[in-house]
């Protein structure tokens with residue numbers, strides 16, 4: 001493939017602090033792909049010379065993307081895209097000032113989606129998932145993280161995870177699967193969250209582990225949901241079984257969730273709207289945890305935005321994701337994420353690109369395979385309608401994706 005510009009972060013690990021702004025730019029570049037992998041990338045004449053030296057002169061397919069910039073496939077590293085039922089009735093309540101927690105306490109919120117998801121068939125759930133994944137591909141997403149958490153009982157949680165696993169094989173996008181049984185305390189355990197915690201630890205996690213249904217375990221650590229000690233207990237048990245862990249941390253209230261995430265070396269700490277300076281220092285010092293920011297959620301809940309500048313300026317690794325779900329962020333819009341990150345969180349264009357690619361890959365434990373355009377990585381590529389990646393930010397709120405290649409194959413144009 002030849003392109004006007006190849007723009008990518010580089011490396012096998014998350015980018016921290018000022019490194020996030022370092023984007024490799026190759027003007028008049030070419031990418032040579034064999035099967036699923038990138039074999040070589042560089043200036044067009046250099047790549048062609050290298051191929052001639054190796055006696056490679058015939059290609060199955062040549063893509064001429066003159067007029068386009070090429071960037072790595074985007075990674076939406078935090079979503080709840082698999083659910084049934086919508087919560088349209090909550091929209092205006094939220095707009096007119098009811099808080100997320102008020103809506104939840106009045107019987108709406110997560111529990112409303114749990115009720116609908118418990119009712120739906122396996123096939124219907126799969127079909128809903130497919131529709132939503134298609135919407136993501138059109139925006140250049142090639143890897144998405146998807147959580148359970150709308151069943152809460154063992155049977156429905158397992159069904160959600162099985163559908164996620166099946167979807168992973170049934171369509172082109174890669175899905176990183178997360179068990180989020182600790183999304184809310186289910187009604188059956190309303191006054192006994194400890195018992196629910198023990199059920200997850202003693203029965204559900206071992207089953208998920210045995211059947212290899214999830215790679216990550218997540219918890220909603222917040223006021224009225226799971227506290228610091230409960231989150232710690234669950235995630236330590238998960239780690240013991242070999243799961244990687246993630247956290248919904250410091251979203252509505254500060255319970256020192258990000259501090260816990262840093263201490264237990266979680267793969268990511270997500271939301272962070274209410275993160276403290278001490279927690280930022282700890283994330284920066286420990287270096288193991290990606291700070292995943294979800295600006296569409298802050299926007300839809302009319303909250304402040306997470307302190308992206310303070311995080312990056314203090315050396316943290318920031319990823320951006322949609323948090324796509326039927327309540328707090330009913331959108332998987334990449335253009336909206338980019339617009340909010342740029343205008344409201346003051347991230348630079350390089351930082352935004354890194355946050356949606358290499359750092360997103362790190363947030364799903366895949367930075368060694370994805371998130372940049374380099375030899376040896378999976379050929380997940382997005383061609384844009386403009387010859388410079390910075391149009392992603394400049395062309396505010398617009399989807400400028402022209403073509404998407406997943407594992408070397410064209411999946412959208």
Ligand code: NIG
Nearest residue numbers: 110220248323325326327328
């Ligand atoms: O990340 N914070 C908890 N969970 C989701 C919202 C899920 C829902 O409202 O259905 C979030 O915002």
Ligand code: FE
Nearest residue numbers: 078080248323
């Ligand atoms: Fe979430």
